[in-house]
Amino acid sequence: MRATLCGSLVMLAAVVGTHAAHAAPAAGTTVAVPAVTKVTVVDPPADDRILVEAGLRIRAELDAANLSNRALTCAGGIGSAACDATASAAAIALSRQDGLATIRVIATLPDGYELHRLIRVPPPAGGDDPAVLAVRAVELLRDIYLDVPRDFPHREAPKPSPAPPPVVQAEAPVVSADRKALRMFLGAAVLGGRQGLGPAIAPVLGAALPVWGGLSLSGTASGPFSRLVGGEMTDSATTTQAVAMVGARYELELRGVVSPFVAVGTGLHYIRVEGTPNPETNPTQMMSSSALSPLFAFGAGVSVWFRRWLAATAQVEEFYTQPITDIVVGGEIVGRAGGPSLLAQVGLSVSLGEK
Numbered sequence: 001m002r003a004t005l006c007g008s009l010v011m012l013a014a015v016v017g018t019h020a021a022h023a024a025p026a027a028g029t030t031v032a033v034p035a036v037t038k039v040t041v042v043d044p045p046a047d048d049r050i051l052v053e054a055g056l057r058i059r060a061e062l063d064a065a066n067l068s069n070r071a072l073t074c075a076g077g078i079g080s081a082a083c084d085a086t087a088s089a090a091a092i093a094l095s096r097q098d099g100l101a102t103i104r105v106i107a108t109l110p111d112g113y114e115l116h117r118l119i120r121v122p123p124p125a126g127g128d129d130p131a132v133l134a135v136r137a138v139e140l141l142r143d144i145y146l147d148v149p150r151d152f153p154h155r156e157a158p159k160p161s162p163a164p165p166p167v168v169q170a171e172a173p174v175v176s177a178d179r180k181a182l183r184m185f186l187g188a189a190v191l192g193g194r195q196g197l198g199p200a201i202a203p204v205l206g207a208a209l210p211v212w213g214g215l216s217l218s219g220t221a222s223g224p225f226s227r228l229v230g231g232e233m234t235d236s237a238t239t240t241q242a243v244a245m246v247g248a249r250y251e252l253e254l255r256g257v258v259s260p261f262v263a264v265g266t267g268l269h270y271i272r273v274e275g276t277p278n279p280e281t282n283p284t285q286m287m288s289s290s291a292l293s294p295l296f297a298f299g300a301g302v303s304v305w306f307r308r309w310l311a312a313t314a315q316v317e318e319f320y321t322q323p324i325t326d327i328v329v330g331g332e333i334v335g336r337a338g339g340p341s342l343l344a345q346v347g348l349s350v351s352l353g354e355k
Contacts, residue, residue, distance in 0.1 A: 039069040039141070042093035050130055051094040051101065057134035058092060090144075092137050101127040103137045107144045115144050183208045185313060187347015189222040191241055197327065197335030200225035200241070204345050214251040218263065220244070222343070223270075227335075235330040240272045243319075243343060245297055259303040259311070269295045269321045271337050275329060293321040293338060301345075309351040317343045 041059050044051035055071070062069040074093075090107040100120040107115045117140050126132030185206035192199040204222035211217055223242030230236025247265020272290040301315030321338025328334070 038067055038089045040072050040091040041069055042091060043071055043073045044094040045096075048096065050128055051096070051133070054101075054130035054133035054137070055094055057130055058137050061134060061138060090141055092141060094133065094137070101133055103133065103140060105137065105140045105144060107141065117144055181210075181309075181351040183210075183216075183349050183351050185220070185345075185347055185349045187313070187345055189225075189343060189345045191222070191225040191243065192342045194336040194339055194341075195326075195333055196229055197239065197337055198227060198229075200227040200239075202226075202242075204347065206345075208249065208349075214253070214261075216249050216251065217246075218249050218265070219246040220265075220345070222345070229327055229334040230329050235275060237273050237275045237327060237329050237334065239327060239335065239337075240274075241337065242270045243295070244268050245295070245317075245319075247297070249301075251303070257305045259305065260300070261302070262300045263298065263315065263317065265297045265317075267295055267297070269293050269319070269325075269338055269341075271325055273327055291325050293323060293325060295319045295321045295338060297343070299343075303349055311349040311351075312347075313349045314346045315344070317345075319343060 039062055041055055041062075044055050046052065059069055059071065090105065093104045093106075095102050095104070097120060100122055102118065102120050105117045109115065119136065119140065121127035121133060121136060126136070185204070185208070187204055188201060189204035190199050190201055202223050202225045204220055206218060206220035208216040208218040221242075221244045223240075225239075225241040227239045227241075228236055229239055245265040245267030247263060247267075249261045249263035251259050251261040253259050270290070270292050272288075274288045297317045297319035299315060299317030301313060303311040303313045305311040318340045319338065320340045324339035325337040326333050326339075327336065
């Protein structure tokens with residue numbers, strides 16, 4: 001780093017020296033022109049230890065290259081009326097803007113044209129290292145002069161550029177496209193069967209864990225669903241059902257807030273039947289039975305996100321059990337479960353860990 005910096009300063013001394021030669025008065029003139037300091041190093045804030053050390057390193061390197069320099073304190077900052085840093089061939093100022101080390105370099109060409117360079121150096125790039133800041137400052141000054149032709153042609157004052165048109169930036173969607181937090185679901189479910197086994201309502205609790213892209217692992221448990229089957233002229237029975245499923249679903253995000261998905265799963269279906277005899281035809285006989293069957297389900301749904309962590313979710317699934325369960329009362333089929341059954345869910349999804 002030391003060799004590179006010295007090489008840059010040697011080139012810089014030759015170029016900046018050209019500025020001094022052009023500014024020197026013609027031979028024989030009687031007006032005494034004071035020597036112009038080639039580089040001014042503006043003192044950084046005294047309470048910033050890193051910038052103060054970087055300023056000392058810059059002057060040390062300029063001295064090592066026999067390049068005339070001086071230190072100058074500018075209370076109002078470089079470019080202010082009380083600061084004559086620009087009276088030199090070049091000026092280097094160190095400061096902090098938004099907490100980042102900032103290097104500003106101003107170079108005055110022989111024709112009076114000024115060139116400005118400003119860079120911010122974040123801590124990962126060496127913003128807290130005085131040696132790195134010194135190297136960057138000298139390289140920035142060198143690059144200014146290398147970008148200018150050596151004969152310094154006359155330049156007209158630049159014409160003011162028209163004001164850029166206003167840019168309207170669309171507000172970022174409130175929903176993150178990459179939802180990786182565990183999601184919990186709480187709502188109500190409606191379960192309906194066939195052949196007289198009508199719909200019943202029960203709470204449902206679920207969870208979904210995103211694993212890759214729009215793919216998630218999910219699990220739900222719902223119940224108990226209670227329903228009376230049978231008729232006034234025949235025996236009746238009370239059915240109680242519960243459903244537990246695990247599976248996977250794939251979610252597609254549209255416009256940041258709407259997320260339709262498809263789902264498949266497997267699990268268990270439980271049903272219990274308790275008979276209620278008709279007093280006129282069967283005053284004494286009672287019946288009670290239960291069944292636990294595996295199931296396979298598939299369905300689809302949609303989530304509408306109100307916040308990064310909150311969404312309303314609706315889902316409809318159809319599942320088949322093996323075997324299908326028929327509810328028989330008084331020798332008649334009064335209901336069928338799992339052949340297939342329809343399960344509809346609606347509720348709120350909350351992403352844990354999102355804010």
